[in-house]
Amino acid sequence: MIVGMTDAGGADEQAAGKSGDGEPPRSITPFIVAAVVAALVLGGVLIAGLVSPVEKNVTDSDRIAGAVREFAEASSRYGVEPPREAVCPGFVPARSPLAGQLKPGETGKDIEIARFGPVQVNGDTATIEVTSEVEGEEKTATWWLFLTDGDWLVCNLPVE
Numbered sequence: 001m002i003v004g005m006t007d008a009g010g011a012d013e014q015a016a017g018k019s020g021d022g023e024p025p026r027s028i029t030p031f032i033v034a035a036v037v038a039a040l041v042l043g044g045v046l047i048a049g050l051v052s053p054v055e056k057n058v059t060d061s062d063r064i065a066g067a068v069r070e071f072a073e074a075s076s077r078y079g080v081e082p083p084r085e086a087v088c089p090g091f092v093p094a095r096s097p098l099a100g101q102l103k104p105g106e107t108g109k110d111i112e113i114a115r116f117g118p119v120q121v122n123g124d125t126a127t128i129e130v131t132s133e134v135e136g137e138e139k140t141a142t143w144w145l146f147l148t149d150g151d152w153l154v155c156n157l158p159v160e
Helices: 002-017 029-051 060-078
Strands: 111-122 125-134 137-148 151-155
Touching (some): 060 125
Antiparallel strands (some): 137 151
């Protein structure tokens, strides 16, 4: 009987020293390394976002569409003669892309850009097909824009 007790005591000692399957004790080192790597990756993403702002990822088509919307908003407030900073140099109101929809002296009309068609960029000039709506009346036309001091500005329709 004494022999049986000794064996039981040895099994308890073995269970306390090892995990039963012969595996070494677990360590938290891999988890710490994974957390550090994740923190470094997250930090890299945040730094990249600060160094490369979203504005630099905007395409010419996006900027041209934005210029058309700004022109429509300015024309809604100021009529056929929007402020000089909203149009390219030498802008002639009578040849505005909205000339058939707005009359001289009219202001406060609701101008909606219904949709955009294809954009063609050729260096510092661009054309875009725009469907505009003024007081329920839609008109589709090709608008001309020029790149001036880094900004796309709406210009006159060419003389045909």
